Amino acid sequence: MNGVERRKxxxxxxxxxxxxxxxxxxxxISMNTGFSRLSPLEVFQTLFGMGNEKQxxxxxxxxxxxxVISLLAGAGLAxxxxxxxxxxxxxxxxxxxxxxxxxxxxxxxxxxxxxxxHLDVPVLFLPVLAFIGSLLAAALVFGLSYQKYEGLxxxxxxxxxxxVAAGLSALMTVLSLRLSxxxxxxxxxxxxxxxxxxxxxxxxxxxxxxxxxxxFVYYKALVLDVLxxxxxxxxxxxxxxxxxxxxxxxxxxxxxxACVSVSGxxxxxxxxxxxxxxxxxxxxxxxxxxxxxxxxxxxxLTADTIGRTILQPSEIHAGxxxxxxxxxxxxxxxxRSNH
Amino acid sequence: MIVTENLDIAYDQxxxxxxxxxxxxxxxxxxxxxxxxxxxSTILKTxxxxxKPKSGHVLLDGKAIxxxxxxxxxxxxxxxPQNPTAxxxxxxxxxxxxxxxxxxRGFGSLTQKDKEVILWAIEATGMEEFAYRPxxxxxxxxxQRAWIAMALAQETPILFLDEPTTFLDxxxxxxxxxxxxxxxxxxxxxxxxxxxxxxxxxxxxxxMIAIKKGTVVKAGxxxxxxxxxxxxEVFGIQCDIIQDPRTGLPLCLPYAISxxxxxxxxx
Numbered sequence: 001m002n003g004v005e006r007r008k009x010x011x012x013x014x015x016x017x018x019x020x021x022x023x024x025x026x027x028x029i030s031m032n033t034g035f036s037r038l039s040p041l042e043v044f045q046t047l048f049g050m051g052n053e054k055q056x057x058x059x060x061x062x063x064x065x066x067x068v069i070s071l072l073a074g075a076g077l078a079x080x081x082x083x084x085x086x087x088x089x090x091x092x093x094x095x096x097x098x099x100x101x102x103x104x105x106x107x108x109x110x111x112x113x114x115x116x117x118h119l120d121v122p123v124l125f126l127p128v129l130a131f132i133g134s135l136l137a138a139a140l141v142f143g144l145s146y147q148k149y150e151g152l153x154x155x156x157x158x159x160x161x162x163x164v165a166a167g168l169s170a171l172m173t174v175l176s177l178r179l180s181x182x183x184x185x186x187x188x189x190x191x192x193x194x195x196x197x198x199x200x201x202x203x204x205x206x207x208x209x210x211x212x213x214x215x216f217v218y219y220k221a222l223v224l225d226v227l228x229x230x231x232x233x234x235x236x237x238x239x240x241x242x243x244x245x246x247x248x249x250x251x252x253x254x255x256x257x258a259c260v261s262v263s264g265x266x267x268x269x270x271x272x273x274x275x276x277x278x279x280x281x282x283x284x285x286x287x288x289x290x291x292x293x294x295x296x297x298x299x300x301l302t303a304d305t306i307g308r309t310i311l312q313p314s315e316i317h318a319g320x321x322x323x324x325x326x327x328x329x330x331x332x333x334x335x336r337s338n339h
Numbered sequence: 340m341i342v343t344e345n346l347d348i349a350y351d352q353x354x355x356x357x358x359x360x361x362x363x364x365x366x367x368x369x370x371x372x373x374x375x376x377x378x379x380s381t382i383l384k385t386x387x388x389x390x391k392p393k394s395g396h397v398l399l400d401g402k403a404i405x406x407x408x409x410x411x412x413x414x415x416x417x418x419x420p421q422n423p424t425a426x427x428x429x430x431x432x433x434x435x436x437x438x439x440x441x442x443x444r445g446f447g448s449l450t451q452k453d454k455e456v457i458l459w460a461i462e463a464t465g466m467e468e469f470a471y472r473p474x475x476x477x478x479x480x481x482x483q484r485a486w487i488a489m490a491l492a493q494e495t496p497i498l499f500l501d502e503p504t505t506f507l508d509x510x511x512x513x514x515x516x517x518x519x520x521x522x523x524x525x526x527x528x529x530x531x532x533x534x535x536x537x538x539x540x541x542x543x544x545x546x547m548i549a550i551k552k553g554t555v556v557k558a559g560x561x562x563x564x565x566x567x568x569x570x571x572e573v574f575g576i577q578c579d580i581i582q583d584p585r586t587g588l589p590l591c592l593p594y595a596i597s598x599x600x601x602x603x604x605x606x
Contacts (some may be wrong), residue, residue: 004471095472145518220449226440235389238413238441239495283426286446296363 012287016279021292026298029069029307031059046061066198067211069206070304070318071297073263076255077211078273078296082289083217085274086228088154090193092333094270095256097161098249101265102168104130104257105138105191109175110185127205130261138253140164142246152233152245183311185319193266193319202262209258214293220248220284228283229331253339266319268326299325340365341386341404341416341497341531346395348378348385349404354393355381357555364544366606368523368530370544372564379533380421380501386531387418387499394584404576413441417490418499422506425474430472431485435460438482460491463520480511487518498522500532504539512536514600516543537574537591541565542583566591571597 031043036058038046046055081094088097096102107129145160146152176184217224226239227248234241256270274288281291303321304335310316341363363369363386370454371379384390386397389403395402402414405518414482416437425434438460439453449457464484469477476486483503490498504512505514520543523530534540540547541561548558551573557564570578572592578593 089424108459219446222440222443226437227408228426229423229437230420232384232389232418233423235409235439236387236413236418238410238489240409278428284429 012281016287016291016294019291019298023294023298023301026131026301026305027067030064030301030308033305033309034058034063048100062198065200065203067267067301067305068203069198069262072203072210073208073259073292074269074273074296074298074300075214075265076206076259076296076299077219077263077266077269078292079214079289080252080256080259081270081296082274082277082285083224083248083255084270085278086224086285087152087170087248087252089228089230090154090158091275092271092330093154093258094220094267095252096165096267096270097158098134098141098253098256099137099161099168100134100253100256101165101191101267102172103140104134104260105187105265106137106168106172106175108190109134109172109187111181112187113175113178114137127202127261131257134257135261137164138249138290142249152242152249158276189264189317191265191319192317193264193322194315195335196319200310206258206262209254213255213258214289217248217255218289219249220244221289224248224285224289225283226286241245264317265299265317266300266322268322268330269300271333272326272329273299299308322328340398340400341529342398343382343386343396344396346382346385348381348390348399349393349395350381354553356385359395359554361548361555361558363529363531365529366523366527368519368532368543369544369546369548370540371533371550373542373550374572377550379574382553383418383501383531383533384420387416388412389418389420410441413493413495414498415495415539416497417493419486419490419497419501419503421501423486427475428473429475430471430473430481431466431488432461434455434474434485435488435492437465438489441493445586456492456494458532460488463491463522464488467602478511479507480514483511483515484518487515491522495528497520497529497531500530502533502535505535512539519543537565538568541590542586542587561589565591583584
């Protein structure tokens, strides 16, 4: 029996390693591509401190922060989705069910419609607002779907989430009608998921959230496993289902909110990342969580790299690239789950 | 030892179970029987603290079960709910491993003891050859045995099962029931189950509790409960009770629907 276990562990390890290698490859490609091209050799030279000033500026100040943001946001969104899918026992669940990006979007639009000042000022302040907005939306969805006797029912959560998201986006549409063309464009770009926070400040703002929340969620891997059996079995095994659900959903909301606040409304990563990971590595969250993080990071970095290169010199927002890949995948999942 | 005290159970505002007082005899197999919608499953779930009662108590060794730490209860009482489902791709051995959850802390690395119990549970349910198969690829009977193995791995003196034989064909039903009987004989575990088939209850249980509309009509040995008038009241059918030639236990042979029951038949 130990032989089987060992073979399985080796398999899991090689899946995680493959993801890491792929990320590294896309990382190097992404470093090379952009408005001014740098050869791989120049990239490596610059990374190890041997490039000229212009090369250093391009890599360290423009490309690297954006790449790191993509990796972090992709990982965060995927882990958030992984939690959502585990708790709701629904492979089609993702952070958007908590109204995350809609809450963030509405907050941004609200701010812009009441303080339509220069874009420079709010840009620094926007991630904070977006973060608060998404947490408020998530809290609203929780509050509406929590029942005194039964606790949190996944179906109710999903339905409430859809309703709240629809309501928020309707409000957002109404408000954005009043915006100036310039501001409206800004909001549209934001919602489309351009990775727009591209300086080291944003990396530093995002990193602690990702690290702390991921550590917490990973510590709860076993609890997540048990919760994915459903409320009855989980309670029977001695998990405090309601309490754990609330804690983990709060962590999922926090992760997604932090990511969305710097990356804009990127959907589908939270859906595809964990789903892909689950198919490759199985349902055990001890391996599934890191695999989801890597898959999400890989997907978003790839999407952003494609978006930056395919129509040079203009770019397609990462959120749109993700949606182009994600929507058919989502339909495929839907068709498959109908069987 | 499990006792209920004046238990009221409600879904939303509708009272399903009224003033229920039952006692589960220790080290015996108890069967809860009743018609569809009689509340037997609800009672089982509430006794296992999966549902909160509206009022009243369930006492586990004298303490209110809903106030105990759920993890501590899970060391005393394992419950197999109706139609449990495992995440896609989960293997039998992984499933059984989660039975150790109440005994683990934090990350849940397995001790030698945990590993021994897991192997024992897999052997006791005859699942050795399926240990590395995904649960969702097993037949109904095998799957049910895998879930029972998980409950066994919890190592609890009390085991609850909610309709463990539903959706199984006859051979698999007997397989599961024989397994439970064997567990009772070897380990003296207290087993409480909801069963649909009266004759299974009579054959395998030492104690039967017949429930109608959330109240106990009769509790006692199969001999005491398997009476034509009681069965008529609980199930709304008329039947002959004969003696099983093999075991000497009462068998129910229904022949008609009671007159008072005929009117509101809604299919």
